[in-house]
Amino acid sequence: MAAPGAWTLRPHDTPPRTDWAARPRYAVSDFATLLWRERLLMIVIFAIIAVLGLGAALTMKTSYGANSSVLVRLGQEYVYEPRAGDAARGAVPDSDQLIQSETEILGSAALKQKVIDRLGLARIYPQLAAKYAAGGPTEKKLIIGQAIHALETNTKIETAPGTPIIRISFSSEDPQTAALVLNTLLEEYLIYRRSVLTDPTSPALEQQRTAFEARLAEADRAYEDFLNNNRIGDFVAEKASLGQLQAQIETQKYQTEAQLRDRIGRLSALESQLNGVSQEVGLYRDISSAASDKLAQLKVQREDLLSRYHNDARPVLELDAQIAQLEAGISAGRTHSDGARRIGVNPVYQTLQTEKIQLTAEVAALKQSTAALGEQVDQLTERRLKLAELEPQFQELSLDRDVLQANVRDYTVKEEQSRAAQEIAAGSNDNIRIVSRATAPSKGKSLKKPVMVLALLFAAFTAVCAGLLRMFLRPGLPTAQSAARTLDLPVLAAAPFKIQ
Structure with a gap:
């Protein structure tokens, strides 16, 4: 005998399921029906959340x-x-x-x-x-x-x-x-x-400048002590002046030595000349004019006789004979005789002697000058060697002073520049400009409407989720279609569902 219900099966149908504990199977069309069954729960949840959300939205204030x-x-x-x-x-x-x-x-x-x-x-x-x-x-x-x-x-x-x-x-x-x-x-x-x-470095720059000034003061004291101990006014100027002075003195020394040799040579030649020059010389010599005077006297006497006698008178003739004899003697040179002679110092010898004395004095003076110039050159050389020995220490002190002075100058400039920059920055903001200042807004912004909408959407979403959860948690098969899908059996009839 055939099993009950076997007559309803067809060879190509799926065998009925015997696991009654299987989960219900739903279709999309089932959700509307099932959610409608949970409408009261959904309405309550939606109302509660919506009221809370709207209340929160209404408490929000407008922002300007x-x-x-x-x-x-x-x-x-x-x-x-x-x-x-x-x-x-x-x-x-x-x-x-x-x-x-x-x-x-x-x-x-x-x-x-x-x-x-x-x-x-x-x-x-x-x-x-x-x-x-x-x-x-x-x-x-x-x-x-x-x-x-x-x-x-x-x-x-x-x-x-x-x-x-x-x-x-x-x-x-x-x-x-x-x-x-x-x-x-x-x-x-x-x-x-x-x-x-603004760079707040002015105090730091001032401190650094003060420190450099203190070090510069110490360097200045060391520099002054060095100059005082070595009796130097200005090292560089003294070194240059010593070089120039030594060059001048050496030139003067060479010139003095040349003059000395010239004077010695002239003195030697002068002494040789003096040996060949007589110390005395005749100054002048007188010539006797007695015959001429006698002749002139005789002629005067003849003229006197002519005043008393004739030309042929005996006194006149005697006087003419004397005149003729005297003229003959004068003509023959028998009446010529030397007069007085004077001898004195030879002026050439005297001149040469004077020049010799002068040259001797000049030679002595030039020798002393040469010796004095030599001593001066030695002193200058010694002083220059002393300066050359002190120059490394002077260069070190000068370098320290120059470096410290440069640092003080640089930091002073930086300090002033920093102070000026701070004062300029404190008085202006030229690189920052306010394009538009704020004015009181006429319209505000409020989140009431967005919050209300979000509250309603959240309430609806929560209500649907609660309805779905309640729907899935209900025991049994909620609809005939769900039962047919779940049991793989056709549903021939369904009794009306009454909500308790």
């Missing part, structure tokens, strides 16, 4: 965002100035590094602290101000930290690569407060960045 922008350009404070030497002098960062450094300054907590100190906590966050007034020292520090954190959270800083613009925004529940805080932040930023970027 103030915006501003800053133009950043390369400034003197970013140009590298080495403290010593010239290595990498004038190096500057690129634009991205420049923007990044300014952004870090804008976002620093110290800057937020300055804004709070300037405006007061009650002006920015009144609720925190009330807690601050009632709190102790520890609580006050925590509240200030919370205020700084809130400022950092509400402040947004945006940059773009290759763009020298920094955009800053601040959000607050009060539009006036948002604009005030942002403008104050920018003003404090312009002041605060000076203390951050």
Whole structure:
């Protein structure tokens, strides 16, 4: 006899399943029916979550965002100035590094602290101000930290690569407060960045300069002691003057020696001449004129006789005979005789003697001059050798002084430049320009609508998930189609389901 139900099987049908504990199999069409059965649970869950979400959305306040922008350009404070030497002098960062450094300054907590100190906590966050007034020292520090954190959270800083613009925004529940805080932040930023970027090396430079000045004073004392101990006024000038003086004296010595040899030669020749010159010489010689005078007297007597006698008178003839005889004697030279003669010092000999005396004195003087010049040359040579021996020590002292003087001069210049840069930086921010200052925003931003939508979506999602979970956890086979798929048996009839 055939088994019950065998007549309903066909040869190509799948054998019925005997594992009744198998999980139910669902189709997409089953979910709508099954979820509808769990509608009350889903509605309750959706309502609870939706009410909570809407309540949270309604408690959210409107936020007003103030915006501003800053133009950043390369400034003197970013140009590298080495403290010593010239290595990498004038190096500057690129634009991205420049923007990044300014952004870090804008976002620093110290800057937020300055804004709070300037405006007061009650002006920015009144609720925190009330807690601050009632709190102790520890609580006050925590509240200030919370205020700084809130400022950092509400402040947004945006940059773009290759763009020298920094955009800053601040959000607050009060539009006036948002604009005030942002403008104050920018003003404090312009002041605060000076203390951050300005090179605080002036005290260090001053200390280093003072140290070099002290060392220079010691070097000056050592230099002065060296000069005083060696009786030197100016080493370089004295060395140069000694060289010039020695050259002049040596030249003068050579000239004196040449003059001495000339005078000695002339003196020797003069002595030879003196030996051949007579010391005395006749000055003049007188010639006797007695015959001529006698002849003239006789002629005078004849003229006198002619005044008394005739030419042929005997006295006249006698006188004529005397005249003729005397004239004949004069003509024959019988009446000529030497007169007086005078002898004196030979002037040539006297001149030669005088010149000899002068040459002898000149030779003696030139010999003394030559000896004196020789002594002077020896003294100058000795002094120059002494200076040459002292020159290494002088060069060392001079080098130390020159190096220290150069260091003092360099550090003085650097100190003045640093002080001038600080004063210029303290008075201006030429490389930082506020493109647009913050104004009170007229429109605010609120997350009420997005939160409401998200709350409704989350409530719906949660309700569906709860319905699916309840659906999967119900025992039995929920629908005839699910039973047929699960048992691999056809369902011939189904009784209506009544919800208990």
